[in-house]
Amino acid sequence: MTPKQSLWATVIGTAVSACALAYAQVALPTQVLLSDYALLSGGLVPVLIGMLALAGACLCLAYGLAAADPLRTAATRVLLLAGAAGLMMSAIFPTDPGTSEVGSLSGEIHRWSAAVVFTSLPVAGWVLARGRAATPRWNAVRAMSVASGLTLAVYLAAHPATFTSTLINGSAYYGLMERGVVLAEMVLLMVMALAIGGVRTGVKAEATPAEPTKAQEPEQRLAA
Numbered sequence: 001m002t003p004k005q006s007l008w009a010t011v012i013g014t015a016v017s018a019c020a021l022a023y024a025q026v027a028l029p030t031q032v033l034l035s036d037y038a039l040l041s042g043g044l045v046p047v048l049i050g051m052l053a054l055a056g057a058c059l060c061l062a063y064g065l066a067a068a069d070p071l072r073t074a075a076t077r078v079l080l081l082a083g084a085a086g087l088m089m090s091a092i093f094p095t096d097p098g099t100s101e102v103g104s105l106s107g108e109i110h111r112w113s114a115a116v117v118f119t120s121l122p123v124a125g126w127v128l129a130r131g132r133a134a135t136p137r138w139n140a141v142r143a144m145s146v147a148s149g150l151t152l153a154v155y156l157a158a159h160p161a162t163f164t165s166t167l168i169n170g171s172a173y174y175g176l177m178e179r180g181v182v183l184a185e186m187v188l189l190m191v192m193a194l195a196i197g198g199v200r201t202g203v204k205a206e207a208t209p210a211e212p213t214k215a216q217e218p219e220q221r222l223a224a
Helices: 003-027 034-039 044-068 074-092 105-129 136-158 174-207 216-223
Strands: none
Touching: 003 034, 003 044, 003 174, 034 044, 034 174, 044 074, 044 174, 074 105, 105 136, 105 174, 136 174
């Protein structure tokens, strides 16, 4: 797989993940959280596809970053690998059914794995865009990183397991906020892939004029 193919694989994997989770949302009885669909008959496969496809997108983006800009993306790649690992663990260990309270080891692993995913991706986007020029593609990465982080903050505040939930009536909409976090982070992954793809193209375009062609070499010798 070439670096360019890996970046497009990020976009495709993210789109596959979104379609799988959207199918569960539309075709199955409504559940509070997306991971709850895995506990329904016919819901395990789309949820697994959604999680594993998104994990694959994170891995493809990490590979593309290593090839396109290895010196400035080390921290971002580590965060993307952490996000991919969290998604895989969330797929392997299902959540506990029917309640926001965790009552099993599997549910505890699932919750903390999801926490790693939700927190690592916004930070990865912000770290990737930090110190880069204020161009539209990097501004988009910054904007989606902030949007993901803010949506996550509202979701955590609204979750019934937190003490702030009763203050803001979070039980009424924390499931909606979880979907908002997932959607924002999917968009963030695609924006990151497109942004770094533009960097790779720009590097090639800037490096080419600096190298003399074979046709120019004889002229340079005559001038000397």
